[in-house]
Amino acid sequence: MRSQEPRSSASCAACKLLKRRCTPNCIFAPYFRSDEPKKFAKVHKVFGASNVSKILIEVPEEQREETVNSLAYEAEARLRDPVYGCIGAIALLQRKMIELQHDLALARARLARYAATTSSAIISSDRVSMGPFGEFQVPAASCGGFIDSFSLNSYEVNQDAHMYDFSQIPYV
DSSP states (O other), X not given: OGGGSOOOSSOOHHHHHHTOOOOTTOSSTTTSOTTXXXXXXXXXXXXXXXXXXXXXXXXXXXXXXXXXXXXXXXXXXXXXXXXXXXXHHHHHHHHHHHHHHHHHHHHHHHHHHHHHHHHHOOOOSSEEEOGGGOEEEOOSSOGGGHHHHTXXXXXXXHHHXXXXXXXXXXXX
């Protein structure tokens, strides 16, 4: 385990910041090395040295490394966003995931309509209706129905997109 590794005579980052002598049985030494002073400074600023030592004493020794990493991550997030902390980052990622799932669903619907139009019909006239956007001239080589897939069918998909309004999700 990390706590049984031999240490150098230098104080750990916690003892340096707290301006005290680092003892051989220092609870912070295995997890806050002297070359990472900012890590402990952030954790100390958010949680306090006393609370961190209490947490480390209560946690089994094999889980202390992960506990310190979690505390450091939470402290970093809390310093960046004092109100929401890491929950704000989680909420932001969830919102982005929902938006990407919506975009993927729209892309799949367009792809399915494109596949259906290219396999069932070829543009028969030289004009394509764009629903409320009017008509436009199609060149002689009509890209095998590609333009048709983004005509009225895509407009209908976009009309249904209002039910996926994610603006009501709280932004963090």
